[in-house]
Amino acid sequence: MTTLPTSISFDDLHALRVKGRASDEAYAHMLGVSVAEVASRREPLIDAGLAQRREGRIAFTSLTPEGKELHATLLSERLADADRRGGVQESLDGFLPVNGDLKRVCAAWQTRPDGTPNAHDDPDYDASVIAEVAALNTRVGELLRSGSTAEPRLGRYANRLDAALARLQEGDSTAFLRPMSESYHDIWMELHEDLLLLAGRARSEADEG
Numbered sequence: 242m243t244t245l246p247t248s249i250s251f252d253d254l255h256a257l258r259v260k261g262r263a264s265d266e267a268y269a270h271m272l273g274v275s276v277a278e279v280a281s282r283r284e285p286l287i288d289a290g291l292a293q294r295r296e297g298r299i300a301f302t303s304l305t306p307e308g309k310e311l312h313a314t315l316l317s318e319r320l321a322d323a324d325r326r327g328g329v330q331e332s333l334d335g336f337l338p339v340n341g342d343l344k345r346v347c348a349a350w351q352t353r354p355d356g357t358p359n360a361h362d363d364p365d366y367d368a369s370v371i372a373e374v375a376a377l378n379t380r381v382g383e384l385l386r387s388g389s390t391a392e393p394r395l396g397r398y399a400n401r402l403d404a405a406l407a408r409l410q411e412g413d414s415t416a417f418l419r420p421m422s423e424s425y426h427d428i429w430m431e432l433h434e435d436l437l438l439l440a441g442r443a444r445s446e447a448d449e450g
Contacts, residue, residue, distance in 0.1 A: 243314055248285040251319070252394060254304065254312040257292060259435050262301040270423055271431070273397045320441045328391020329439040335384040336436055339377055343429060346373045350417055361414055371409055374417065374425065378406050385432075392439055398432045 245251070256271035257263055268283065269276045283302050286292035291308035295301055304312065320326050350370050353359050361367055382399045389396035405425040408416035418426045437444055 242318060251315050253282050253286055254308060257302060257304045258312045259431055262303045264301050268302060270401060325391050328388055332384050332388030332395060333436040333440045339381050340433060343377055346370060347418060375406060378402055401428045
């Protein structure tokens, strides 16, 4: 079993592996901490040569080759835990049908039944789509909170999805599909990638739901 310094956790590495290039805001969301706490989680990785920081207009943190190698080792050890892997696989198996349903709802948000673009000028129509998102959110939330007994990080996704849905229900139409904004779809895509990694699965057509 690989031993990590007390200042570094698997989650610190795994969040960067899932995200690829993480702004402080994105890293905070994935770790379930405040933006003010991000530096204390990021700097030990940089000091150990496991992560690198790019400053500038678009600042981000990403894993170094050494960080990716260590993450792969730690992930392999987690995959050897049959109970943990089984719990994650159960979550993934339950997620895939809901994933297919979300794709349909995303299409309905963008395009009306007659094939015209949704201009979001019909409050009743948008409300009907949001109600479908809420129903899907209930299903996936139950899966994630159940799966969090095997992999606690899954519970954070449930909380993040709840928060994005609340923004959407409160009238923020960008909270559903807008890229790079902690939108519902952004979080969902991260979740899908995370589940595949934690289950030791490579993405295929069968994993699209």
